[in-house]
Amino acid sequence: MSLPSGTRNYTYAQDMAILRTKTHWALFIGLLVLLMAAPLYLSNYWLGVANLIGITLIAAIGLNILTGYCGQLSIGHAGFIAVGAYTAAVLTNRLELPFLVGLISGGLTAGAIGLIFGLPSVRVKGFYLAITTIAAQFIIIWVINHWSVTGGFVGIKVPYASIGGFVFRTETSQFYLIATIAALCTFFAKNLARTRVGRAFIAIRDNDLAAEVMGINLLYYKLLAFFIGCFMAGIAGALLAHWIGFLNAEQFSLTESILYIGMIIIGGLGTTVGPIFGVIFIRLLQQILTVQVVPFLERTFTMMPSGFATGVTPMLFGLVIILFLILEPRGLAHRWALLKSAYRLWPFSY
Amino acid sequence: MAELLQFTITGIAVGMVYALIALGFVLIWKSSGVANLALGQIVLLSSWFTYAMLVQAEFPLWLAFLLVILFALGLGWMIERFALRPLIAQPILALITVTLGIGYFIEGVVIFIWPWSVDALPRLFPREVLHIGPAVVSQEYVWVVGICLLVFALLTLFFRYHKMGIAMRATADDQMAVQACGIPVTTVFSRSWMFACVVAAIGGILISSIGGITQGLIETGLKAFSVVILGGLDSFLGAIVAGPIIGLAESLGGGYLTPYLWAGVKDIIPFIIIIIVMIIKPYGLFGEVRIERI
Numbered sequence: 001m002s003l004p005s006g007t008r009n010y011t012y013a014q015d016m017a018i019l020r021t022k023t024h025w026a027l028f029i030g031l032l033v034l035l036m037a038a039p040l041y042l043s044n045y046w047l048g049v050a051n052l053i054g055i056t057l058i059a060a061i062g063l064n065i066l067t068g069y070c071g072q073l074s075i076g077h078a079g080f081i082a083v084g085a086y087t088a089a090v091l092t093n094r095l096e097l098p099f100l101v102g103l104i105s106g107g108l109t110a111g112a113i114g115l116i117f118g119l120p121s122v123r124v125k126g127f128y129l130a131i132t133t134i135a136a137q138f139i140i141i142w143v144i145n146h147w148s149v150t151g152g153f154v155g156i157k158v159p160y161a162s163i164g165g166f167v168f169r170t171e172t173s174q175f176y177l178i179a180t181i182a183a184l185c186t187f188f189a190k191n192l193a194r195t196r197v198g199r200a201f202i203a204i205r206d207n208d209l210a211a212e213v214m215g216i217n218l219l220y221y222k223l224l225a226f227f228i229g230c231f232m233a234g235i236a237g238a239l240l241a242h243w244i245g246f247l248n249a250e251q252f253s254l255t256e257s258i259l260y261i262g263m264i265i266i267g268g269l270g271t272t273v274g275p276i277f278g279v280i281f282i283r284l285l286q287q288i289l290t291v292q293v294v295p296f297l298e299r300t301f302t303m304m305p306s307g308f309a310t311g312v313t314p315m316l317f318g319l320v321i322i323l324f325l326i327l328e329p330r331g332l333a334h335r336w337a338l339l340k341s342a343y344r345l346w347p348f349s350y
Numbered sequence: 351m352a353e354l355l356q357f358t359i360t361g362i363a364v365g366m367v368y369a370l371i372a373l374g375f376v377l378i379w380k381s382s383g384v385a386n387l388a389l390g391q392i393v394l395l396s397s398w399f400t401y402a403m404l405v406q407a408e409f410p411l412w413l414a415f416l417l418v419i420l421f422a423l424g425l426g427w428m429i430e431r432f433a434l435r436p437l438i439a440q441p442i443l444a445l446i447t448v449t450l451g452i453g454y455f456i457e458g459v460v461i462f463i464w465p466w467s468v469d470a471l472p473r474l475f476p477r478e479v480l481h482i483g484p485a486v487v488s489q490e491y492v493w494v495v496g497i498c499l500l501v502f503a504l505l506t507l508f509f510r511y512h513k514m515g516i517a518m519r520a521t522a523d524d525q526m527a528v529q530a531c532g533i534p535v536t537t538v539f540s541r542s543w544m545f546a547c548v549v550a551a552i553g554g555i556l557i558s559s560i561g562g563i564t565q566g567l568i569e570t571g572l573k574a575f576s577v578v579i580l581g582g583l584d585s586f587l588g589a590i591v592a593g594p595i596i597g598l599a600e601s602l603g604g605g606y607l608t609p610y611l612w613a614g615v616k617d618i619i620p621f622i623i624i625i626i627v628m629i630i631k632p633y634g635l636f637g638e639v640r641i642e643r644i
Contacts, residue, residue: 071443073447075450117625120632124632126385126442127442127583128579131575132628134387135621135622138617138621139622139625142617146612209643255457258450258454261450262454265447305466307465310461310465311462314455314458314461315454315455315458318451318455318456318458320451321448322451322455325437325447326433
């Protein structure tokens with residue numbers, strides 16, 4: 001379908017391959033080299049931004065599987081990230097378990113909590129589910145704030161990540177850790193969408209009643225979507241905990257959850273490249289706004305009450321979400337697809 | 351005993367305000383099928399606007415109140431015209447997320463104009479306390495209940511006798527039939543957003559005159575969702591009945607459970623109710639159970 005002219009598939013393996021042509025391979029290896037060499041040309045500050053983007057990407061991929069592929073709207077994603085983050089923090093800080101144990105159990109705990117709050121999804125959908133997940137967000141954050149184990153309002157310190165004696169102390173080493181896991185997650189999501197499970201998710205998204213009639217077990221697949229989505233959120237949370245080094249429930253607010261929804265909408269729901277574009281777009285915009293634009297506005301308009309410029313960020317994000325929904329509901333991924341086909345078909349437009 | 355009575359009266363008063371805000375939701379849901387998640391932010395913005403009129407511009411009470419109503423009407427019109435109208439007949443996911451975007455935008459506007467984020471409205475109601483039996487109750491609560499009942503009555507009359515009200519009920523029933531009768535559906539949508547914003551604004555003024563204006567008003571808007579869920583999404587009666595129930599649960603639970611559980615259990619009760627209702631009876635007490643067909 002989207003293959004260059006003259007490329008033929010003769011075997012099933014060829015048909016299913018993600019990278020089909022030499023150009024694909026060259027571009028893919030080029031991208032990998034570019035990514036792995038990032039510490040050479042990025043300053044420490046921008047590496048930090050890249051790490052944040054990587055962590056956010058893992059969570060956004062999870063949300064994309066849940067909302068983009070399976071159609072179950074979750075507005076409590078930051079809450080599930082918090083579950084993973086605090087599980088990892090408590091296990092590594094208080095019980096002094098190794099990093100990998102904390103990482104995996106962070107994912108599993110978030111997945112289990114996700115299953116509990118995903119249970120109503122079997123009976124309700126749309127707005128009802130949105131409200132349930134908002135309630136989940138508030139309940140989770142409230143428990144974290146009040147339970148003595150999690151450090152409450154004070155917060156909790158998290159040690160550096162370490163595997164077998166190697167401690168990920170610098171941004172560079174953490175970059176490789178986060179980039180590897182993010183790449184694995186992207187690969188997993190890409191393949192998941194092409195399997196039986198992924199097709200079942202899409203069928204449920206398009207019409208869950210019709211899917212049930214066709215023999216898809218709604219209970220199993222909806223809960224599976226919640227588990228996978230929240231598991232990835234938990235992994236992202238655990239990585240975030242080790243990367244920041246200090247946790248406080250303020251980092252996992254409802255606005256953050258809404259931002260995650262915004263990311264996958266801007267990127268393009270139900271596509272593999274969508275979350276990548278959306279996350280980079282939102283996080284870079286956020287960085288530029290908070291570091292450059294807000295202080296500039298504060299300095300320039302001194303007659304305004306102090307702190308007014310922090311309102312610019314939510315205003316702009318809200319506007320971006322609304323405009324994307326109205327003008328480009330298929331997101332940046334659609335633009336990317338148009339660009340690719342324009343390149344492939346050049347110089348003829350069809 | 352006095353304690354119980356006090357908790358009951360506060361609970362009913364706060365619950366009435368929740369019911370009022372929830373009515374703003376039900377109005378829009380019934381006529382256009384849009385779930386308005388920006389309710390809390392609309393409440394927040396109109397409370398701050400009231401503050402601007404009363405404290406910053408120092409208008410007299412009646413003028414300030416009139417301007418707030420006009421502002422809420424304008425706000426509702428703008429939201430419907432510029433954000434919802436282009437999305438008519440889009441999937442429910444887009445309709446829900448666009449209101450999230452609107453809420454985010456409004457939050458930004460509020461921070462932009464009033465960045466100090468906490469302030470108090472001047473007292474709107476007399477200060478003297480009332481003695482009801484053994485309990486001592488602030489007079490504000492009685493006023494709040496009274497105003498809420500008045501707004502309920504006005505809305506009921508509007509829906510029963512006014513032409514627009516009847517058109518709105520008809521639109522809720524069957525959009526196609528209504529269009530065939532020559533009723534402009536987009537006008538109905540627009541009006542329902544305008545009225546919803548006014549109702550939410552009144553709720554906002556009442557609750558912030560008691561508790562002050564904080565970012566917590568957004569959470570108040572979210573708590574109103576528990577009223578909607580418990581009462582049923584498309585039922586006015588449900589909202590009016592469920593409001594005081596949620597208010598009572600919050601106030602009694604907060605009053606009596608706090609010694610046994612962690613402090614601040616009050617804030618979480620409406621959300622726990624949401625989860626319970628969702629598992630047991632997802633369409634609420636009075637909501638219409640929709641049977642889906644392929």
